[in-house]
Amino acid sequence: MPLLTTAPRGTQDVLPQNSYKWQFIEKTALDTARLFGFKEIRFPTFEHTELFNRSVGDTTDVVQKEMYTFEDKGNRSITLRPEGTAGTLRAVLQNGLLNDALPQKLCYLVSCFRYEKPQAGRLREFHQFGVEMLGSQSPSADVEVILLAKSIFDTLKIQNIDLHINSIGCPKCRSEYHKALISYFNSYKDQLCETCQSRLEKNPMRILDCKSPVCSKIAAGAPVVLDYLCEDCQTHFDKVQSLLKACGVSFSIDPHIVRGLDYYTKTVFEFVSQNIGAQGTVCGGGRYDGLIETLGGPSTPALGFGMGLERLLLLLEQTPEAYPPEKRCDLYIAPLGEEATAKAAQLAVGLRQEGFRCEYDLMGKSAKAQMKYANKLGAHFTLVLGDNELQTGKAALKNMDTGEAREVDLETGVLSALYDEGIAQTIHNITQDIEHLMKEER
Ligand code: ATP
Ligand code: MG
DSSP states (O other): OOGGGSOOTTOOOOOHHHHHHHHHHHHHHHHHHHHTTOEEOOOOSEEEHHHHHHHTOTTSHIIIIIOOEEEOTTSOEEEEOSSSHHHHHHHHHHTTGGGSSSSEEEEEEEEEEOOOOOBTTBOSEEEEEEEEEESOOSHHHHHHHHHHHHHHHHHTTOOSEEEEEEEOOOHHHHHHHHHHHHHHHHTTGGGSOHHHHHHHHHOGGGGGGOOSHHHHHHHHTSOOGGGGOOHHHHHHHHHHHHHHHHTTOOOEEOTTOOOSSTTOEEEEEEEEESTTTTOOEEEEEEEOTTHHHHTTSOOOOEEEEEEEHHHHHHHHHTOGGGSOOOOOOSEEEEEOSHHHHHHHHHHHHHHHHTTOOEEEOSSOOOHHHHHHHHHHHTOSEEEEEOHHHHHHTEEEEEETTTOOEEEEETTTTHHHHHHHTTOOOSSOOHHHHHHHHHHHHO
């Protein structure tokens, strides 16, 4: 395939007929997060490689196999972000955001990069909506973050998505667990894949997350971390469960969830769908109480999740009615000649200020070709502007659905006719929106 017209493997274009779906889920995610008091943060696409080695963990698949790492022209090792937590925390620490009132509640929409084997729901460039809550050690913070993810699924009317939770403990209880794991895996050492053999002493929990069939089969019989929780972690986990129940959230405990990133502690969770094939985990997250300190910040409990937007979209594709239909063109003006085109432009300016989607001919098409084009756009109304209309100042506003036409005054009648017809505006009047926001701020 020619390189010039073929995108790199594992990347995707979002074409115009689909971009409104992306806008819809992104807006739903951000709006929902706002209801929970989360504010958006934006941070660079690339960071120093060291940041990911430290935070994601250098025995993880992400760091060992999947990162896009390169040397820049200044001989620095740079990595395209494989996830959003590290960059968020780096920005938080660099900008002193932990000095604000806590908890600090942040969310983001980012592209992420991982060199993986591309398949349905698994790309090399993918997109995440993520949230991070910093400063609270309370189990209610865990529940709040889970409620936020669930609320996004609910708003999008996604059904058949299951919440699985687990606790992977803290460094205190984990040292006992590590010993148990090492002794268990040692008896299968020769059968483990090479990567896992090297993980055995350093980070045996990683073996539980290995995707190789042999390793996962062995891992299925390994001791489970829930049997090793210290009192503090057990109490925390119990409380998370009772709070979830109190909020009417159903869940199951899956002692095999360990998550693919090293920084997690205590609660980990996944939202999994059976409907989109092997890559069914749409959202994964958990606590990472030790991470901020590892990165040189003050000891601060924290947690978050990452939601894969491509997988979310796959789910939504199964219920197309979940999308609001794409906004049609409200009015297509068909000018005939230069003077009429100028008039069309002038009319369009006013209509768009009011939030109506309005288009007119820019190609010098014939009247017939213009009507054909208006049909293709799915225009609600059309307005033909010829010499006669310019002279009389009146034109026929035609409803393309019913075929009915009504005469409108070009100077005063077009806007009120559209309002009359009850056409919803594409966007709110922008000036009004800004005024409203300013009032809210005050
Ligand atoms: P998986 O087990 O599927 O590899 P993960 O544990 O590596 O997922 P996380 O690092 O927790 O995933 O990322 C959070 C979410 O981001 C995942 O639940 C998934 O929805 C999405 N995601 C992760 N990797 C990819 C990818 N390569 N392509 C598309 N989405 C992805
Ligand atoms: Mg992965």
